[in-house]
Amino acid sequence: MSEIRIDPIKKFSRTLLCAPDKSITHRALMFNAAARGKSEVRGMLCGEDCLSTLECMRKLGAQIELNGDRASITGNPEFASANLYAGNSGTTMRLLGGLLAAKRGEWVISGDDSLSRRPMKRIITPIELMGGKITGTDGHAPLTVKGGRLHGIDYDMPVASAQVKSAVILAALGAEGETRIREKEISRDHTEIMLESMGVNIFRSGGEIRLCGGQVPQAVSVLVAGDISSAAFPLVCGLITGGEVTVRNVGLNPTRTGLIEVFDRIGADYEITDINAACGEKTGTVTVRGLGQAKPYKIDKSMMPRLVDEIPVLAVLACFLRGESEISGAEELRVKESDRIARTLELLRSVGATAEETESGMIISGGNARLRGGCAFDAQGDHRMAMSAAVALAASEKGGSVIGGECAAVSYPDFWRLFS
Ligand code: S3P
Numbered sequence: 001m002s003e004i005r006i007d008p009i010k011k012f013s014r015t016l017l018c019a020p021d022k023s024i025t026h027r028a029l030m031f032n033a034a035a036r037g038k039s040e041v042r043g044m045l046c047g048e049d050c051l052s053t054l055e056c057m058r059k060l061g062a063q064i065e066l067n068g069d070r071a072s073i074t075g076n077p078e079f080a081s082a083n084l085y086a087g088n089s090g091t092t093m094r095l096l097g098g099l100l101a102a103k104r105g106e107w108v109i110s111g112d113d114s115l116s117r118r119p120m121k122r123i124i125t126p127i128e129l130m131g132g133k134i135t136g137t138d139g140h141a142p143l144t145v146k147g148g149r150l151h152g153i154d155y156d157m158p159v160a161s162a163q164v165k166s167a168v169i170l171a172a173l174g175a176e177g178e179t180r181i182r183e184k185e186i187s188r189d190h191t192e193i194m195l196e197s198m199g200v201n202i203f204r205s206g207g208e209i210r211l212c213g214g215q216v217p218q219a220v221s222v223l224v225a226g227d228i229s230s231a232a233f234p235l236v237c238g239l240i241t242g243g244e245v246t247v248r249n250v251g252l253n254p255t256r257t258g259l260i261e262v263f264d265r266i267g268a269d270y271e272i273t274d275i276n277a278a279c280g281e282k283t284g285t286v287t288v289r290g291l292g293q294a295k296p297y298k299i300d301k302s303m304m305p306r307l308v309d310e311i312p313v314l315a316v317l318a319c320f321l322r323g324e325s326e327i328s329g330a331e332e333l334r335v336k337e338s339d340r341i342a343r344t345l346e347l348l349r350s351v352g353a354t355a356e357e358t359e360s361g362m363i364i365s366g367g368n369a370r371l372r373g374g375c376a377f378d379a380q381g382d383h384r385m386a387m388s389a390a391v392a393l394a395a396s397e398k399g400g401s402v403i404g405g406e407c408a409a410v411s412y413p414d415f416w417r418l419f420s
Contacts, residue, residue, distance in 0.1 A: 003401045003402070003403050004406075005400075006389075006400060006401065006402065007399045007419075008373065008393075009394045009395070010241065011241050012237045012395075013243035013245060014234055014243075014418065016234060016247055017226060017248050017249055018233075018247050019226065019227055019412040020043050020045040021045065021251045022047060022049060022050060022091070023091065023190050024224050024225075024251065025041065025044045025045040025224050026050055026092065027191055027194050028194065029044070029073070030053055030095060030099065031194055032073045032219050033058075034057070034062070034075060034077055034217065035077065035198060035216065035220075036216055037074075038219055039222070040071065040222075041070070041222045042222070043069055043070075044224050045224065046413060047409060048089075048410045049088060049089035049091065049411060051087075052087035052089045053089065053092045056086065056096060056109075057073075059082040061076040075219050078104070079104075079107075079147075084109045084110070085109075085111070086111040087111060087112055088114055088337060090115060090336075090337075093109050093115060093143065094120070094123050094167045097124075097167050098127060098169070099167075101132035101145055101147060101148075101174075102132070102148075102174025106144070107144070108143070109141065110141055111142075114337050114381055114382070118335055118336075118337075120136045121139035122158070122164045123163075123168075126155050131150050131151050132145075132148065132171060133147075133148055134146075150171055150176070151175055151177055152172060152177035152212070153180075154182075155180065157182065159332065160184065160305045160332070161332070162187035162189075165181060165187055166191040168181055169209065173200065173211065173213060174213060175213035178210060178211070178212050179213070180208060180209070180210050181209045183209075185301065185304065188253065188256055189253070189255050192209065194220075194222070196280070197220050197280055198217035198220045199218040200215050200217050220279075225250065225278050225281060225283040226250040226251060228250050228251055228259060229310055229384075229411070230411060230415075231259075231286060232259050232309075233387045233388070234418055235259070235270075236314070236316060236317045237394055238288045238289075239291050240316070240320045240391070242290050242291070244288070244289050245288050246285060246287040247285065249276075249283055249284075251281055251282070252286075253281050254282070255306060256306060257306060258303050258305075258310065259307055259310050259314070260272070260286070265297050267292065270286065270287060270288045271287045272285065291321070294320075295321060295322070295323065296322065296324055296326075298325070298326045299325075299361075301329025301360075304329050304332065308333070311330055312388035313391055314327070315362065315364055316348070316388055316392045316395075318364035318366050319353040319364060319366050319368050320366055321366040325366060326362075327361035327362050327364075328358065328360050329360050330361040330362075336384075337382040338380055340382070340384070341362060342357075343380070343385050346377075351372060351389075353392075370397050371392055371393075371395060372397055372398065373393050374398035375400045376400060376402075377389040377400065377403065379403060379405055380404065381404065383409070386402050386404065386405045387415055390402055390405070390416075394419065
């Protein structure tokens with residue numbers, strides 16, 4: 001395991017393209033591999049999670065050629081039975097669980113230690129309600145799926161989770177009759193947007209989604225823009241070191257832009273230009289220029305789906321805002337690649353910040369001009385914790401190191417180049 005040294009940076013100023021969108025890459029690979037026809041996915045994320053999806057889809061029978069960041073796919077809606085490995089990727093495992101349930105065959109989907117600790121009951125329950133045969137080990141991976149006939153259901157989402165919603169939508173595609181899904185807080189809608197572009201009839205209004213079974217998506221080529229959850233790291237690093245950072249071609253789907261809402265709330269100096277669209281997804285260039293007298297923030301449950309992966313780095317940002325910032329309704333963070341509430345508090349304290357844990361989040365006391373740093377933070381296999389630590393250390397007096405930082409490659413393979 002490597003230990004990556006991060007020196008303090010006076011003003012972190014960069015113009016860059018960040019890592020491509022992980023959620024969109026997973027879906028583009030998975031849905032096209034399960035579709036009728038040929039397609040190309042360009043500008044895809046070649047991070048470990050998405051490569052897990054790619055390998056699973058090859059095992060299921062799709063032909064996928066990978067050239068740099070371009071995948072040429074010949075889809076195959078009839079899947080071969082296989083043992084599948086999802087690595088560290090919750091998206092791969094949960095979406096596949098739904099997709100396979102209505103196909104013919106038998107599959108076992110396993111994952112690494114972290115993924116094997118994450119809850120899978122959340123997809124097992126709705127798939128069982130649809131008549132599907134999917135079992136875990138005490139609600140965890142490995143999952144065994146015995147494909148068969150499913151029927152549509154009316155489902156009120158008990159958690160705000162795009163992975164669960166997508167699993168139900170994918171199962172519904174192969175089910176008899178109509179499925180209705182209702183969400184209290186609307187989670188990222190890349191699945192709905194992409195399936196629509198693949199000719200699937202899927203109706204949405206407010207928090208309700210309706211679709212009928214018996215639909216096979218038609219392959220569609222996809223161009224993947226930057227991932228706002230990855231852009232968050234250089235953007236926050238720029239803000240807290242007083243630098244100017246521009247990230248070009250970032251996905252700005254409104255179900256993902258909680259980060260920008262936080263920039264608005266605190267009064268950060270930022271700008272969005274070059275607004276465009278790629279495959280039904282809004283994109284743009286985001287520039288940050290500094291914090292000035294930025295105010296602390298409050299983030300609650302209603303915002304959580306729009307910034308769930310950005311919480312650790314937003315907690316680092318809070319250290320530099322004058323006053324107390326509060327994050328609540330963040331229970332879902334406890335079941336990500338690590339318990340990100342506990343690990344974020346550990347990170348903040350080890351770099352010299354003051355923060356306290358609450359039932360559903362944390363309160364962070366800000367106002368630091370610089371953090372102390374001078375520590376070694378162990379990422380323990382969680383990519384977003386590794387990258388959040390790098391940002392905090394870059395904005396510290398002494399710098400420090402990130403142990404096991406190579407896990408950043410799960411979502412941002414070029415991340416460490418930002419600091420070299
Ligand atoms: C994702 C959804 C989110 C997010 C994850 C990717 C997706 O998880 O944290 O990184 O691609 O659907 P949940 O849906 O479980 O909240």
